[in-house]
Amino acid sequence: MSQSVATAPAHELHAHEAGGFISTYVFSQDHKMIGKQFLTMALLMIILGGGMALMVRWELAWPETPVPLMHWVPEPYMYDGVIPPEFYNMLFTMHATIMIFFVVMPVLVGCFGNFLIPLMIGARDMAFPVINMLSFWVAVVASIIMLSGFFVQGGHAAAGWTSYAPLAAKPEFTGVGMGQNLWIISLIVLGVSSLLGSINYITTIINMRAPGMTFFRMPLVIWALFITAILLLLALPVLTAALAMLLFDRTAGTHFFIVEGGGEPILWQHLFWFFGHPEVYILILPAMGIASDLLAVFARKPIFGYRAMAYSMMSIAFLSWIVWGHHMFQSGMNPTLGTAFMTSTMVIAVPSAIKTFNWLGTLWRGDIHFEVPMLHALAFVSMFVIGGLSGIYMAATPVDIFIHDTYFIVAHIHYVVFGGSIFAMFGAIHYWFPKMFGRMMNDTLGKIHFWGTFIFFNGTFFPMHILGIGGHMRRIYNPTQYEFLLPLQHWNVFITISALLLGATQLIYAVNILWSLFAGKKAEQNPWHANTLEWEAPTPPPHGNFEHIPTVYRGPYEYNVPGLKEDWLPQARALGPQEVPAH
Amino acid sequence: MLPWLPENVSSYGGDVDALFRLIFWITTIVFVLVQTTLIAFLVLYRHRPGRKVTYTHGNNTLEIAWTIAPSIILVILALMSRTVWNEIRGTMPPVDYEVAVMAKQFNWDFVYPGPDGQFNTADDLKLENDLNVPVDKVIRVRLSSRDVIHSFFVPVFRLKQDTLPGREINVWFKATKPGHYEIPCAELCGFGHSGMKGWLTVRSQADYDHWVQEKWPAKSAQADAAPPSSKTEEG
Numbered sequence: 126m127s128q129s130v131a132t133a134p135a136h137e138l139h140a141h142e143a144g145g146f147i148s149t150y151v152f153s154q155d156h157k158m159i160g161k162q163f164l165t166m167a168l169l170m171i172i173l174g175g176g177m178a179l180m181v182r183w184e185l186a187w188p189e190t191p192v193p194l195m196h197w198v199p200e201p202y203m204y205d206g207v208i209p210p211e212f213y214n215m216l217f218t219m220h221a222t223i224m225i226f227f228v229v230m231p232v233l234v235g236c237f238g239n240f241l242i243p244l245m246i247g248a249r250d251m252a253f254p255v256i257n258m259l260s261f262w263v264a265v266v267a268s269i270i271m272l273s274g275f276f277v278q279g280g281h282a283a284a285g286w287t288s289y290a291p292l293a294a295k296p297e298f299t300g301v302g303m304g305q306n307l308w309i310i311s312l313i314v315l316g317v318s319s320l321l322g323s324i325n326y327i328t329t330i331i332n333m334r335a336p337g338m339t340f341f342r343m344p345l346v347i348w349a350l351f352i353t354a355i356l357l358l359l360a361l362p363v364l365t366a367a368l369a370m371l372l373f374d375r376t377a378g379t380h381f382f383i384v385e386g387g388g389e390p391i392l393w394q395h396l397f398w399f400f401g402h403p404e405v406y407i408l409i410l411p412a413m414g415i416a417s418d419l420l421a422v423f424a425r426k427p428i429f430g431y432r433a434m435a436y437s438m439m440s441i442a443f444l445s446w447i448v449w450g451h452h453m454f455q456s457g458m459n460p461t462l463g464t465a466f467m468t469s470t471m472v473i474a475v476p477s478a479i480k481t482f483n484w485l486g487t488l489w490r491g492d493i494h495f496e497v498p499m500l501h502a503l504a505f506v507s508m509f510v511i512g513g514l515s516g517i518y519m520a521a522t523p524v525d526i527f528i529h530d531t532y533f534i535v536a537h538i539h540y541v542v543f544g545g546s547i548f549a550m551f552g553a554i555h556y557w558f559p560k561m562f563g564r565m566m567n568d569t570l571g572k573i574h575f576w577g578t579f580i581f582f583n584g585t586f587f588p589m590h591i592l593g594i595g596g597h598m599r600r601i602y603n604p605t606q607y608e609f610l611l612p613l614q615h616w617n618v619f620i621t622i623s624a625l626l627l628g629a630t631q632l633i634y635a636v637n638i639l640w641s642l643f644a645g646k647k648a649e650q651n652p653w654h655a656n657t658l659e660w661e662a663p664t665p666p667p668h669g670n671f672e673h674i675p676t677v678y679r680g681p682y683e684y685n686v687p688g689l690k691e692d693w694l695p696q697a698r699a700l701g702p703q704e705v706p707a708h
Numbered sequence: 709m710l711p712w713l714p715e716n717v718s719s720y721g722g723d724v725d726a727l728f729r730l731i732f733w734i735t736t737i738v739f740v741l742v743q744t745t746l747i748a749f750l751v752l753y754r755h756r757p758g759r760k761v762t763y764t765h766g767n768n769t770l771e772i773a774w775t776i777a778p779s780i781i782l783v784i785l786a787l788m789s790r791t792v793w794n795e796i797r798g799t800m801p802p803v804d805y806e807v808a809v810m811a812k813q814f815n816w817d818f819v820y821p822g823p824d825g826q827f828n829t830a831d832d833l834k835l836e837n838d839l840n841v842p843v844d845k846v847i848r849v850r851l852s853s854r855d856v857i858h859s860f861f862v863p864v865f866r867l868k869q870d871t872l873p874g875r876e877i878n879v880w881f882k883a884t885k886p887g888h889y890e891i892p893c894a895e896l897c898g899f900g901h902s903g904m905k906g907w908l909t910v911r912s913q914a915d916y917d918h919w920v921q922e923k924w925p926a927k928s929a930q931a932d933a934a935p936p937s938s939k940t941e942e943g
Contacts, residue, residue: 210899285896291873292856292897298813299898384874390857391872424753430766455859456870457877460797464790471782478778479771481742486770488749490762495754503750510742514735521731521785523724523792527866530859530894595712596863598894602902609714609863609890685761692761 152262154254155668156239159261161561163235164554166261166268167228168638174223177216179628184208184216186621188603202280210602211300214283217600219275221286222308225408226315227268229546233411234319234357235264237553238326238350240561244659245347247335247677247697249669252328260321267315274307282308285600287401290382290393294374309372316361316368323361326354335658337677341435342696344657344681345428348435349414352442353407359446360403367396394456398449406445408542409509410438412549413480416505418681419552420487422655423499425692427682429486430479437476437483444473454522455529463522470520477513481506492685492692496653497571501552504579508544512537515590530600533593539586551578551634558641559648563665566645570637577630584623588616656695657681717889717910718865719882723792725866730788734781800880804845811851811858811871814900816891823924833923837906839891842916843883851877859895862908868894883910 153159183192191206202212239257243250251257274281281304284293288308296302330351334343343351371393373379380386382393421428428434450458450466484506493499515537519525528534551574558566595613597604604610604617651660658677662670675697683694694700710732716725753759808819808827818839822831827850841847851860853871861868862881869879893904911919 210902214896214899214901283899289857289896298856384872390874426761427763427765429764430771433766433771455868456857457872457875460793463797464793467789467793468786471786472779474782475775475779479775482770482774483766485742485745485749486766488746488753490760491749491753492755492759492761493750493753495750503746507743507746510739514739517735517782517785518728518731521727521789523789523796523866524728524731526796526868527724527728527863529868530861591712594710596714596861598861598892600896600901601892606903607890607892607905613712682765685763687763 152258154250154258156243156251156254156257157561157666157670159257160236160238160240162261163231163239163264164561166264167231167236170223170227170231170268174220174228175628175631177220177223179624180208181213181216181220182621182624184213184602185604186618188605211280211283213602214285214299214600215281215301215304218282218285218288222271222282222312224542225286225404226312227271229408229542229550230319231264232550233415233546233553234350234353234407235261235322237346237411237415237557238322238354240557241346241659242326242329242350243333244560244662244666244670245344245657246330246333246338247658247661247671247675248329248333249671249674251325252333253325256321257325260318260325263318263321264315267311267318270307270314271311274304274311277303277307280304287397288371288393289397290371290374290388290390291384294371294382294388294390294393296375306372306375309368309375313365313368313372316365319357319361323354323357326350327358330354335674335677338658338696339677341432342677342680344414345417345431345434345438346411346414349410349412349417349438352438353410356403356407356410356442356445360400360407363396364400364404367393367400370396391453391456391458394453395449398452399446401452402449403442403445405541406441408546410441412505412546413438413509415549415553416484416502416509417480417487418657419498419502419556420484420506421682421684422556422653423494423496423502424488424491425494425684426487426491427680427684428483429489430483431680431682433479434483437479440476441473444469444476448473451520451525454525467520467522471517474513474517474520477509481510481513497566497568497575498552498556498653500572500575500579501548501555504575505545505548505552508540508548508582511587512540512544515540527596528593530598531593532589532597532599535599536586536589536593539589543582543586548578551575554638556653557659558645559652560659560662560664560666562642562645563648564641564645565648565652566641567637570633570640574630574633574637577633578627581623581627581630585620585627588620592616592620654691654693656683656693658696661695661697714863716864716866717883717885717887718862718867719884720792720796721864721866723795727788727792731785734785800848800878801846801882803848803880805841806848806850807839807841808850809839809852809860809871810854811860811893811897812854813856813898814893814904816858816860816893816904816906818906820923823920831924837891839906839908840916840919841883841908841910842913843886843910844913846880846882848878848880851879856897857895858893858897858904861892861894862889863892864889870895886910886912886915 180192189207196206279302283299283301292298293305370381374381374383380388382388382390417428447469451470454463555566555571592613597610648664650664658675661675677696679696681696685692686694806821810817816837818835820833821827824831851869851871853873857870857872859870865881867881887910889908891906891908
């Protein structure tokens with residue numbers, strides 16, 4: 126097992142003394158504080174993003190009736206609580222924008238990327254702490270720009286989170302002026318934040334692993350974040366370029382996407398989805414890594430097929446660059462190209478299947494502890510299977526003709542991003558909360574929250590498959606305008622009631638977070654008896670993380686090693702000659 | 709889940725539905741197998757004091773098996789999809805009638821070439837949100853848009869195609885049953901996207917001929933009108 130080892134002793138000398146309030150909590154260069162800052166930002170944004178989703182749901186179930194508690198929103202946004210179509214388009218556009226760019230990415234990449242990478246590879250901090258700090262504050266600027274769009278004349282962006290040209294390229298098509306510009310500028314700025322973060326992650330993982338921490342001894346969550354960072358680094362410039370072109374079309378008289386000046390509307394879709402499909406994997410890969418780690422810890426068993434897991438993530442990342450056309454089968458793209466993209470899309474399903482089977486293999490003959498993080502990790506696996514399988518319908522080009530732009534797609538993306546990423550997020554927060562804040566989250570509240578979320582999540586999103594099969598289009602304001610959808614309307618009511626209950630369940634979560642933060646049980650150093658390096662550090666870890674940089678002797682998943690008394694064997698524990706395991 | 713599929717009344721919709729059904733059964737079987745295995749493992753291997761854990765890092769034979777098995781299924785699905793896709797989007801069968809669609813915020817303008825079969829002639833007829841076609845005939849639809857991207861969606865035909873400004877995209881269908889069906893717009897096109905819909909009337913040949921008589925009373929007189937314009941060429 127012993128291999129040559131990359132280490133970075135240079136950072137031993139980095140100054141890690143305690144600073145004042147501002148340098149500790151505001152302009153902190155400590156990766157753990159920056160991670161917590163990203164978490165705070167995302168948990169605030171999820172309230173807004175979720176609230177907007179519930180308003181969208183209200184409109185779909187009971188069209189053009191006043192939304193309760195929303196009478197205070199002024200005209201022309203809402204009319205005495207009634208959502209007009211312009212505002213409805215704004216709601217679903219901003220729901221997706223906020224959930225993708227300001228919730229899932231900041232939590233999974235911003236928070237856990239920052240918090241876990243140095244701790245789990247045994248480094249004192251990120252390679253570039255100042256750049257790391259900048260990455261967060263640039264994201265704050267982007268958030269402020271994004272939120273300010275709600276207060277400008279004409280309202281916020283309303284062309285969907287995909288902002289297809291020419292709808293988004295000319296203000297007269299949506300009636301939205303400044304709002305769409307701010308949306309573009311915000312995402313360009315946010316792209317800078319992600320780039321700064323990803324450069325940091327990649328450099329840190331390559332250069333700063335502790336002695337003995339070879340690439341193939343890294344936890345899978347670190348592999349996932351590493352691969353995600355590479356995807357971010359390569360995908361975001363494409364989005365930034367496309368957004369700049371869109372902004373120029375809107376404000377500077379260019380015609381990249383406007384036909385009258387010789388532009389090409391489909392070019393936007395190619396650029397957007399060339400970014401957009403890797404982006405989908407940016408949202409799900411860290412979740413896969415988190416789930417892998419949690420499954421091994423709580424099944425008390427080595428991960429099944431560690432290398433297959435790492436290689437399948439690499440192949441997903443590679444293939445994610447050649448599948449973007451599957452978003453465009455009905456766009457007017459050459460049908461032959463459609464067949465090519467269908468084939469690559471079918472291929473990318475294979476590594477996801479490999480991962481699923483390996484997760485099952487990890488559970489096989491384990492010793493499964495149903496702690497709250499484990500429940501979320503298991504839900505992740507179960508829901509990701511549904512999201513993965515429903516993707517096959519879309520990959521098959523003829524079937525996609527029918528279900529494209531219907532609620533089937535909405536169901537699919539929510540099974541992947543909510544059923545996948547958000548469940549992993551809940552699991553990760555509960556699991557690493559003691560390391561982050563020194564206190565445990567409440568178990569009972571955690572279980573109630575899990576079961577409520579799991580049941581109402583399925584109640585909300587599973588029937589969307591049915592709507593989609595019935596032909597229910599996405600992004601429509603009032604389904605009762607269509608005779609062929611009338612027999613399905615009761616499903617919309619059912620979904621909305623589930624969604625409201627799903628939203629209400631999250632109040633339990635808010636209570637749990639706030640209560641545990643201040644009054645939770647004090648955490649021991651390694652409450653889950655896990656092997657990885659973050660549990661070697663004091664709880665919560667000080668600036669600089671480790672008293673002594675640990676030396677790594679083995680892979681991260683050595684649970685229930687035969688011949689040992691304890692059922693875990695930390696990566697950093699040197700074994701005496703008399704306790705060498707039997708294998 | 710398939711009872712919710714709208715009725716199919718196009719010549720190729722049956723093939724789409726057959727593929728849909730095949731994928732439905734494959735994914736349902738995989739779904740049941742995986743979820744059952746998951747739940748079985750959770751019950752069988754739940755924590756008990758003194759539980760014996762099988763210490764293993766994996767099995768390469770299994771890895772190969774569960775790489776190859778889904779690959780084979782997916783390749784077969786891709787090949788089957790390609791056949792149906794080519795039927796719908798490949799070479800068009802001989803065309804009996806043509807109609808042009810100019811989409812705009814928030815209506816479908818249907819332009820009929822009239823008895824001379826040529827567009828941009830004096831006998832062209834424009835009807836808003838009203839498409840009339842005969843049953844059992846191949847209809848070519850020339851799709852374009854005046855402003856933003858719309859999507860021409862006929863659920864009962866399993867037909868959907870985005871319409872683009874500055875480009876003409878041709879699709880075809882052959883209706884198999886007379887009736888009155890909705891044509892919603894499936895691509896977000898602005899604040900009036902919801903409710904942007906037209907009606908498709910599939911008529912029996914006799915009924916269709918009658919409708920033509922009604923719309924073009926002076927049918928024969930117009931037949932040799934203006935020459936075809938260059939604008940009708942495919943873009």
